[in-house]
Amino acid sequence: xxxxxxxxxxxxxxxxxxxxxxxxxxxxxxxxxxxxxxxxxxxxxxxxxxxxxxxxxxxxxxxxxxxxxxxxxxxxxxxxxxxxxxxxxxxxxxxxxxxxxxxxxxxxxxxxx
Amino acid sequence: xxxxxxxxxxxxxxxxxxxxxxxxxxxxxxxxxxxxxxxxxxxxxxxxxxxxxxxxxxxxxxxxxxxxxxxxxxxxxxxxxxxxxxxxxxxxxxxxxxxxxxxxxxxxxxxx
Numbered sequence: 001x002x003x004x005x006x007x008x009x010x011x012x013x014x015x016x017x018x019x020x021x022x023x024x025x026x027x028x029x030x031x032x033x034x035x036x037x038x039x040x041x042x043x044x045x046x047x048x049x050x051x052x053x054x055x056x057x058x059x060x061x062x063x064x065x066x067x068x069x070x071x072x073x074x075x076x077x078x079x080x081x082x083x084x085x086x087x088x089x090x091x092x093x094x095x096x097x098x099x100x101x102x103x104x105x106x107x108x109x110x111x112x113x
Numbered sequence: 114x115x116x117x118x119x120x121x122x123x124x125x126x127x128x129x130x131x132x133x134x135x136x137x138x139x140x141x142x143x144x145x146x147x148x149x150x151x152x153x154x155x156x157x158x159x160x161x162x163x164x165x166x167x168x169x170x171x172x173x174x175x176x177x178x179x180x181x182x183x184x185x186x187x188x189x190x191x192x193x194x195x196x197x198x199x200x201x202x203x204x205x206x207x208x209x210x211x212x213x214x215x216x217x218x219x220x221x222x223x224x225x
């Protein structure tokens with residue numbers, strides 16, 4: 001089965017800086033990879049989906065890269081704000097089809113003033 | 114449009130009891146997935162239903178079951194509850210295969 005590693009240690013950065021989160025996976029190469037944000041006690045919220053033939057994708061202050069050779073995705077938040085503080089999860093699809101997702105353990109980001 | 118709705122939001126049950134959780138997906142979404150989230154194990158996939166058929170299943174014991182109705186609403190049932198079943202149960206709906214999942218607020222189940 002797919003194993004996904006995200007930095008389990010919390011990431012603390014200063015407001016205005018760029019936060020970079022890492023998602024590494026083993027075994028098969030997925031057709032796409034997704035990033036979600038989760039606030040305490042709430043369900044995850046979809047942020048970005050990047051497909052295997054896309055090297056980079058952007059949405060406002062968010063940027064995701066996907067390196068299928070390294071089996072790694074990087075998630076960047078530029079000009080970070082305290083409101084960006086949350087847990088960020090990467091998720092990979094099931095190779096057998098359907099909408100089954102395997103999630104990483106998430107990285108907790110804290111943006112300080 | 115309305116998001117994914119899960120009921121109830123909170124539940125307290127006793128060991129050995131059974132529980133049924135409900136999920137109403139976004140209108141038009143026929144795929145509904147269920148996940149269990151605990152501090153130790155993170156988000157783990159339970160099962161997915163599409164057009165009333167189970168399409169994927171995770172590695173959970175048979176005490177965990179689900180179903181989907183013709184209007185795409187879904188329920189999951191846990192029988193013979195154990196203390197370890199205490200978790201946040203999340204439902205997600207998707208419009209199509211390989212698209213983003215929209216999650217509900219979850220049902221916080223506490224087994225005492």
